[in-house]
Amino acid sequence: MxxxxxxxxxxxxxxxxxxxxxxxxxxxxxxxxxxxxxxxxxxxxxxxxxxxxxxxxxxxxxxxxxxxxxxxxxxxxxxxxxxxxxxxxxxxxxxxxxxxxxxxxxxxxxxxxxxxxxxxxxxxxxxxxxxxxxxxxxxxxxxxxxxxxxxxxxxxxxxxVRAPGADALLANRLEDVIQADTSLLRVDQGAELLGISVRTVQRLARRHVGLPPLAMIRRYRLQEAAERVRLNPETPIADIAAELGYADHAHLAAAFREVLGFTASSYRRSAGGS
Known part of the structure; x- marks a missing residue:
């Protein structure tokens, strides 16, 4: 993308x-x-x-x-x-x-x-x-x-802004793996990929981002979903939900409504005409 x-x-x-x-x-x-x-x-x-x-x-x-x-x-x-x-x-x-x-x-x-x-x-x-x-x-x-x-x-x-130390660079790595791996849906998966504990992941997110790690994961997945909905108008939204690890179309629809305030289908229509 x-x-x-x-x-x-x-x-x-x-x-x-x-x-x-x-x-x-x-x-x-x-x-x-x-x-x-x-x-x-x-x-x-x-x-x-x-x-x-x-x-x-x-x-x-x-x-x-x-x-x-x-x-x-x-x-x-x-x-x-x-x-x-x-x-x-x-x-x-x-x-x-x-x-x-x-x-x-x-x-x-x-x-x-x-x-x-x-x-x-x-x-x-x-x-x-x-x-x-x-x-x-x-x-x-x-x-x-x-x-x-x-x-x-x-x-x-x-x-x-001085060059970051090891702990700060680990926070960058957390951001990188969450963004890059669309199959990563849980905090414990990110911890395993980095070889650290879930508690450490939570501490890094709190100190360096200000959001819980699960919120970071969900935001990157929703960004990806919104982009695919906009750029691939022929792809069923249910297929996009499945590709990005949402349990079903309804879960993606709920994420759209909660964060964006509109449905994926209405976004597809309005973005296509923007």
């Missing part, structure tokens, strides 16, 4: 949007940088709906820096006018540098004081600014601005 749109419920509604992988030396602290840019007509509002990753995001916008905690449900943001953001999807290993109890930030976004980060990223992303973001995306100038903004954010991360 193409990770570029994973977690984005209606990709066709997005403004200019890019996910940029970090350099290898930072991959243990940030999963990717994400940059939306928009320039909407007066009075127009674009609602962006997300099924968030079970992770924290550090986000730079023109008016400041924020830290978003792990989400337990679908989230959305209404875009209007003109703007941009440069976000960093944090790896679990980096989280304790920003917050000691990530669970306290569930479904919450708080200001984060990082004036040097704000100044450096803002200067890079706004350089040689032109009124039309679509036009800027078509030339090399837009790519250079995004690359410079990512480089500025990366330098800040290198200076402020």
């Amino acid at each position: 193409e990770e570029q749109w994973r977690g984005t419920l209606y990709p066709a509604r997005l403004p200019v949007f890019h996910r940029i992988l970090p350099a290898e030396e930072l991959a243990d602290r940030v999963r990717w940088f994400w940059i939306p840019e928009w320039n909407l007509a007066p009075g127009r509002v674009s609602r962006q709906e997300i099924l968030p990753f079970p992770a924290l995001n550090l986000v730079v916008q023109p008016d400041g820096v924020t830290l978003s905690g792990p989400a337990t449900r679908r989230s959305f943001r209404d875009l209007s006018g003109r703007g941009w953001a440069v976000g960093m999807l944090l790896r679990p290993a980096a989280v304790p540098v920003f917050v000691q109890d990530p669970g306290s930030l569930r479904d919450t976004e708080i200001p984060f004081e990082a004036p040097e980060l704000l100044a450096a990223v803002s200067a890079a992303i706004s350089a040689d600014d032109e009124p039309d973001s679509k036009a800027r995306d078509d030339d090399g100038g837009a790519s250079r601005r995004r690359a410079d903004a990512v480089a500025a954010a990366a330098r800040w991360l290198e200076d402020n």
